[in-house]
Amino acid sequence: MRGAAIIGVGTTPVTAGSGRSLTELFVDAAKQAIDDAGVDKIDSIYVGNMMSGFLQNQEHLGALMATALGKEGVPTYKVEGACASGGVATNAAVKGLLSGLEDLVLVGAVEKMSGYTTPEVTAGLMMAEDRVKVASTGVTFVGLNAMIAREYMHRYDVSHEALAEFPVLCHQNALDNPKAQFRKKISVQDVLQSPLVADPLRLLDCSGIGDGAAALLIAPLAVAKKYTDSPVEIAASSVSSDTLSLYQRPEITAFEASKRASDRAYKIVGITPEDVDLLEVHDAFSILGIMALEDLGFAAKGSGAELLEEGECSRDARLPTNTFGGLKARGHPVGASGAYQVAELALQLKNNAGKCQVSGAEIGLAQSVGGIGSTVAVHILRRMD
Amino acid sequence: MRGAAIIGVGTTPVTAGSGRSLTELFVDAAKQAIDDAGVDKIDSIYVGNMMSGFLQNQEHLGALMATALGKEGVPTYKVEGACASGGVATNAAVKGLLSGLEDLVLVGAVEKMSGYTTPEVTAGLMMAEDRVKVASTGVTFVGLNAMIAREYMHRYDVSHEALAEFPVLCHQNALDNPKAQFRKKISVQDVLQSPLVADPLRLLDCSGIGDGAAALLIAPLAVAKKYTDSPVEIAASSVSSDTLSLYQRPEITAFEASKRASDRAYKIVGITPEDVDLLEVHDAFSILGIMALEDLGFAAKGSGAELLEEGECSRDARLPTNTFGGLKARGHPVGASGAYQVAELALQLKNNAGKCQVSGAEIGLAQSVGGIGSTVAVHILRRMD
Numbered sequence: 001m002r003g004a005a006i007i008g009v010g011t012t013p014v015t016a017g018s019g020r021s022l023t024e025l026f027v028d029a030a031k032q033a034i035d036d037a038g039v040d041k042i043d044s045i046y047v048g049n050m051m052s053g054f055l056q057n058q059e060h061l062g063a064l065m066a067t068a069l070g071k072e073g074v075p076t077y078k079v080e081g082a083c084a085s086g087g088v089a090t091n092a093a094v095k096g097l098l099s100g101l102e103d104l105v106l107v108g109a110v111e112k113m114s115g116y117t118t119p120e121v122t123a124g125l126m127m128a129e130d131r132v133k134v135a136s137t138g139v140t141f142v143g144l145n146a147m148i149a150r151e152y153m154h155r156y157d158v159s160h161e162a163l164a165e166f167p168v169l170c171h172q173n174a175l176d177n178p179k180a181q182f183r184k185k186i187s188v189q190d191v192l193q194s195p196l197v198a199d200p201l202r203l204l205d206c207s208g209i210g211d212g213a214a215a216l217l218i219a220p221l222a223v224a225k226k227y228t229d230s231p232v233e234i235a236a237s238s239v240s241s242d243t244l245s246l247y248q249r250p251e252i253t254a255f256e257a258s259k260r261a262s263d264r265a266y267k268i269v270g271i272t273p274e275d276v277d278l279l280e281v282h283d284a285f286s287i288l289g290i291m292a293l294e295d296l297g298f299a300a301k302g303s304g305a306e307l308l309e310e311g312e313c314s315r316d317a318r319l320p321t322n323t324f325g326g327l328k329a330r331g332h333p334v335g336a337s338g339a340y341q342v343a344e345l346a347l348q349l350k351n352n353a354g355k356c357q358v359s360g361a362e363i364g365l366a367q368s369v370g371g372i373g374s375t376v377a378v379h380i381l382r383r384m385d
Numbered sequence: 386m387r388g389a390a391i392i393g394v395g396t397t398p399v400t401a402g403s404g405r406s407l408t409e410l411f412v413d414a415a416k417q418a419i420d421d422a423g424v425d426k427i428d429s430i431y432v433g434n435m436m437s438g439f440l441q442n443q444e445h446l447g448a449l450m451a452t453a454l455g456k457e458g459v460p461t462y463k464v465e466g467a468c469a470s471g472g473v474a475t476n477a478a479v480k481g482l483l484s485g486l487e488d489l490v491l492v493g494a495v496e497k498m499s500g501y502t503t504p505e506v507t508a509g510l511m512m513a514e515d516r517v518k519v520a521s522t523g524v525t526f527v528g529l530n531a532m533i534a535r536e537y538m539h540r541y542d543v544s545h546e547a548l549a550e551f552p553v554l555c556h557q558n559a560l561d562n563p564k565a566q567f568r569k570k571i572s573v574q575d576v577l578q579s580p581l582v583a584d585p586l587r588l589l590d591c592s593g594i595g596d597g598a599a600a601l602l603i604a605p606l607a608v609a610k611k612y613t614d615s616p617v618e619i620a621a622s623s624v625s626s627d628t629l630s631l632y633q634r635p636e637i638t639a640f641e642a643s644k645r646a647s648d649r650a651y652k653i654v655g656i657t658p659e660d661v662d663l664l665e666v667h668d669a670f671s672i673l674g675i676m677a678l679e680d681l682g683f684a685a686k687g688s689g690a691e692l693l694e695e696g697e698c699s700r701d702a703r704l705p706t707n708t709f710g711g712l713k714a715r716g717h718p719v720g721a722s723g724a725y726q727v728a729e730l731a732l733q734l735k736n737n738a739g740k741c742q743v744s745g746a747e748i749g750l751a752q753s754v755g756g757i758g759s760t761v762a763v764h765i766l767r768r769m770d
Contacts, residue, residue, distance in 0.1 A: 054438045064629050130443075375445065
């Protein structure tokens with residue numbers, strides 16, 4: 001089978017109140033990726049997005065974005081997988097390339113969440129859950145994650161202080177990312193003293209509302225060096241799913257879809273978690289960042305937070321995690337975040353991460369979660385020598 | 386490259402006021418396809434849909450449908466391309482199979498349009514157009530198609546009577562399809578005397594509002610006969626796009642995306658239009674059915690209606706077209722229609738089309754249109770001996 005490599009990367013700053021349309025955001029990121037790769041022609045466009053039908057009353061993003069880019073004529077797709085839309089669209093784009101039908105594939109993921117009321121955005125996010133059986137009860141995504149956090153803290157005797165290490169790390173990393181939404185150092189005490197949103201989760205446990213887009217240009221592995229001196233191999237691209245809702249699962253403190261998607265990705269590449277040098281996880285809420293470390297195989301169940309307490313996830317340590325600030329501090333424009341993660345891994349492996357740069361990383365993994373662990377996309381990227 | 390074949394097919398009746406949820410519709414069609422193929426395991430699920438975010442406030446259809454089918458765990462995707470969503474999702478599913486990452490691929494496309502007011506559905510359909518520059522003017526899709534019809538009739542001196550032959554043909558064919566929404570014979574005079582919707586288009590020039598789902602199970606060509614005695618080869622699957630809006634095009638009486646998608650499909654298979662025995666075209670409005678005959682290479686520009694006037698598109702003639710009733714009479718649950726077309730071609734080529742059966746067809750082509758010709762999916766299916 002042919003392989004795939006990233007030859008171009010683009011991201012917009014994540015901001016609330018950008019005043020920019022979906023199209024403007026997408027085109028900004030896509031043009032950066034196209035310019036970065038130095039290509040004129042592209043063969044297809046995959047657009048990742050979750051909420052445009054609900055918030056912007058706009059679908060058909062494939063043709064809309066192709067037109068805005070002046071690339072009409074190519075095959076176009078909107079791919080949706082809730083908050084994992086960016087990761088799932090990247091996976092669909094990789095499959096387009098692996099099919100042999102397309103060579104130069106653009107994937108761009110975009111979400112515009114600001115400019116609406118919080119209830120509107122909250123209702124939009126609940127489209128990731130079953131409208132009839134779950135969303136209709138009035139529960140929110142913060143509420144669902146709060147239930148998980150409560151159960152996790154009780155079961156494994158983990159303190160809120162321990163969970164709060166995750167947003168603290170992310171805010172630290174975002175200080176060096178000029179495109180991050182929240183560039184402000186915070187402490188564990190800041191998290192614990194921030195306003196309560198859904199007990200036990202507080203404001204600084206939660207990612208915010210923002211606008212943003214991220215794009216990748218993907219080419220066949222064998223020809224990637226024609227376009228750039230530093231392509232990055234997509235060594236594995238894997239998607240898995242689970243039951244849509246928590247009430248359908250025997251266990252809520254781990255996400256089987258994360259385990260399945262990462263196990264498959266490790267197997268494709270022929271590595272184990274020990275071989276991963278760099279990590280991007282879906283920390284929409286602090287509990288999810290901690291659980292991801294466990295589900296992906298970096299810590300035993302209930303001990304994810306210890307990695308952070310021991311400093312293992314800092315940029316200069318063994319497993320640099322969310323090095324641009326993650327969902328919490330870079331920002332979480334939901335349908336775009338999965339593509340931001342892959343873009344940021346690629347920037348690191350190209351030694352193009354600016355002040356966020358880590359040294360010596362060869363292999364990076366990104367995990368993107370849709371719904372309450374119902375869809376998970378995992379990508380493993382590898383530096384090419 | 387490995388090839389793909391259809392080993393299972395399922396469709397629901399198209400009805401308005403079904404009282405069935407998106408999930409119930411999808412599961413009905415998907416289970417038929419799975420049972421038809423006789424498989425237990427599937428490797429991935431692609432869901433085609435256009436309007437669920439807007440009308441049902443429901444996204445994440447991939448995990449929702451996987452859960453409802455008891456198939457959670459597999460990779461899942463929602464793929465959207467406006468009214469071509471079913472065709473585009475089928476294309477994405479074929480690429481998933483061709484990538485070598487998946488063997489048994491389920492594609493199901495679903496739309497629930499009834500139970501809402503006509504203005505709600507009309508606003509939902511306009512999500513296929515540019516919200517900022519076109520939808521905001523108040524124009525509807527019937528209005529856009531009426532502009533094309535007016536220009537076409539004037540330019541090529543074609544009468545409304547000639548265009549009306551298309552819905553007359555579709556209603557005739559639907560008489561024999563127990564799953565069709567409109568099983569009622571109509572005449573050219575009925576079309577011309579039906580209420581005006583957007584001049585010159587009248588009620589019987591337009592497809593209706595309906596609920597429905599269609600599903601296909603796809604397997605590698607080389608092993609398809611393990612599952613069924615009568616698999617149908619997907620000889621080509623092709624998507625093209627055009628500028629999103631009519632004002633961006635020099636010519637509105639032909640769809641370049643239809644030409645590009647079909648030209649590419651013919652080239653992949655190594656055939657010309659003369660080799661096609663069976664046709665499904667996107668007749669959401671009578672003008673579109675006529676234009677499709679031209680854009681796909683079956684008639685010269687301005688002369689598409691002559692094929693119908695000469696009886697060439699009837700089920701017992703040279704080029705049987707929309708043999709189950711097409712969008713006009715089988716029904717047009719928008720995001721599902723592209724999958725209905727492919728399913729109906731497959732039923733014909735399997736000799737399993739019931740009273741709609743044509744004889745001797747070897748090669749069929751389906752064309753699905755999203756927006757005002759902005760996205761077009763073309764599939765060419767071939768009987769396997």
